[in-house]
Amino acid sequence: MSFVTDTFRPSPRFTVGLVAAFGALAGLFMGNAQGSLLFGIVAGAVLGAVVGLGALALAEGKFPVSRAAARWAIVILFAAAGYAIAGLASAVVAGLAGCFFGWFATWIANGTYRRGLAPYLTPRQVLWYYTFRVIVWSILIFLITPILVVMPLSFNAQDFFTFTPEMLALKAEGFSLKHYHDFFYNPDWQQALWNSLAIAPAATVLSVAFGTLAAIGLSQPHVPFRQTIMAILISPMIVPLIISAAGMYFFYSRIGLQGTYVGVVLAHAALGIPFVIITVTATLVGFDRSLTRAASSLGANPVTTFFRVQMPLILPGVISGGLFAFITSFDEVVVVLFVGSASQKTLPWQMFIGLREQISPTILAVATVLVAISIVLLTVVELLRRRSERLRGMSPG
């Protein structure tokens, strides 16, 4: 079967036509941006057709060069042309375009796009196969664009929220670390950072301690009212934050906790508990109960059994539950907005004010720092999850 697809070559007309069409499409946008639509389309199509012909000749073995070398040649040619027309930035854009067209043309001309697909697929099915992938990848790009845009913008030398011409031209004076400097030296932001770092760990410790105990209790074979208890413990995750915040504001001001550090910690601990319960209960599902029985039969008391036998085994679940609780508190803004007072202002709160009132670009620097923290946490959780699954023999490797 494989040699059928390996030797597949599309017709030359198809290759040249398709690459030229893509060239025309790119030319359409470029021409539109530069103000001469028709010229852009024609130039793009001609350029595409030339690249397509070259790829065709390459695929038929008329040039004595490797495919990689040919692609590099196209990239360099495009970049040089771009540089000649409008400097460094357009050289980068043109180089990227060359990269795409070089790859695309050889990919089509050699019939590589059919490799790995079932040989009986009709052209329409192949077209759909790739269209579908393009759609999915555009959705994925939609998902991460905000993060990708925020990171470079945080190095903006101006107080603007868009890319300045200097940044687009990749000039050094377009970039600076001044927003990071502001974040690390502005007392407002530092106060907010320290408040966050004081509140989140305290809330995490509370939710992990109570939550782990309760999860162990809930995973015992005979628990009366298990469903009801579970529903109550999960409810902080389900009830909309604004309602939790309103209720806590009313109730905590009755008992004098509104506007105190203790109040905010208690509120955040309550919000983090469902995450601990869910992750730890999930870990305990695979826990072999005979291990604790073995420990007790060998003379260990329940406390020793817990810390020496059960705890090390469920630790990954506990840690990832703790990380969830930490990030819940660290990211939380609605509840702290109502339960806290100005002296408990956390990082998200400061960002919220920054966004609503004096929209300041320091937010972008803070956002980048927070994204970096999330990436680290995500990696830790993912590694823990894999380790725990491996230990329990749930997944190979």
Add this chain to the structure above:
Amino acid sequence: MTDATMDRGSADSGPMRAADGTPLKRSLARSLRMQKIRALALVLPLLIFVLVTFLAPIFDMLFRSVENRIVEDTLPATVVALQDWNPDQDELPPEDVFRAVYFDLFLAAEAKKHTRLGTRLNYEMPGISSLFRGSGRAMDDVAKDQVEAIEDTDKKAWRDGAFWYSILGGDAGQAEIEEARSRFIALQGESARGPVGQSWCAVRGVLGAPCAVAPNRTDLKFGLSPEAMALLPRTSRQYAEFGVFAVLEDGDVLQEEDPWEAVYVAMALDLTDPAIAPRIASYTGPGAEQLQAAAAAVATLPAINFKDAMAAVDEEWLDPEVWRTIKVNSGRYTSGYFLNAADLKLGSDGVEVRPENERIYIMLFKRTLIMSLIITGTCIVLGYPVAWLLANLPSRRANLMMILVLLPFWTSLLVRTSAWKVMLQQHGVVNDTLVWLGIVGETGRLALINNQTGTIIAMTHILLPFMILPLYSVMQTIPPSYLRAAKSLGANDWTAFWRVYFPQSVPGIGAGSILVFILAIGYYITPELVGGTTGTFISNRIAYHISNSLNWGLAAALGTILLVAVLVLYWAYDRIVGIDNVKLGG
């Protein structure tokens, strides 16, 4: 050991026994009970923690949505006096109601709580708050002639707190004073502290935030004279209320304080009372001479007409609608907030629709619902292909894609919202790119933010992972061979997908949709930041009522309605997916 063998030997003659000789059945039951108790003991600390820190606040909010003590607490005597008045007839209440409202309002104005009541009643009858605000200021001038007449008889004596105390003070009247004290506490909106409150204060003391001394535990250091209570009942009652206020609010000693005007007015009423006048003439106790002089001075003046006095303060007191509003809303519990939340109000003949310009909540609920549905819909459309590809790729490449889904999921909500705020601006990245590509003109930049479009784009982005993850976990369980089988039996691509694959993925769509919808209808931060005025949700209105308009009852009622909606959906989610199956981070 021998016992056990004996038991085993005798097992055929009785019930089976455990090693210690108890019947096996009972022994097993006991061990089962022990297990249950142990499990509960492990769960109990957290349960109590969640009850106190989370469920109690929720119930407090539910309670606040119907609580209505403020009218009765501020105008207790008026509420009692109004009981016999029929609001349906178009006539004013009798004189004793006006007298009651004077004394009630006088105290409320001194405690500066009359505006609070005005604000509360303003929710029911717009414009009434200015009546209360204005009247509170003018209460000192009611029956000014009588007050001055009494004072003019002996300025030195009547301006001396010790003189007043010599007439009215004593060792009795504890019941009257306690009544005045509980009225004061109710008026201040504080709660009397019981044993639980006392122990809570001990905890707060340890935490470094001690409570103030509770007003119901302060020693007032005064009493009333039994003779004066019999002779001058109204004066004594007003004097007790003044005394409680002077001690608890101002921290004064009653024996040194010249009482406020309301006590003079009460005395004028007592002195002109035909039943009391002859007893004044024969009175020989402390201050008899001054009292008789005062009685003579007051007798020359016309009797106090409180209806006219209140009308002089503000003409609006002669509007029966004002009295109807007070009477209709005087109950301890009210449905007013819920009616308001549904754009209704309680008129004199039952529930009626609010005027056109005051109706916003039905519209807001509808908007929240429709926009949440749109967001759920776009999440399905965008999430389905991604989940399908994730479930059908080899695991190495699927893991890479999964990271792209999980990264935004883990990124701070505010980071993502700020990113959209930055990108969607008039001169943001999206508009700049569109202009550069020539798709829109420089003047035709799209308004993508501070409207519904902004909210929908940003919230779809934020909630998309919550759709993809449940869809993915359902699609993973659908064997790909089904699709191949369908095709080999002659179905084309579309039929195979629509008739074979799609029905099996519906549970995933259901789970994801409910999750996204639940999260969407309660969202606050994102609509607040990118929604402008047209893209806000009901939750923004709740926040507004808590922190800006201070209409907490209405905020609680709106919150309760939202909570009920979410709980119904939660219940449905539990039935379809099961809360135990909630998975985090794939």
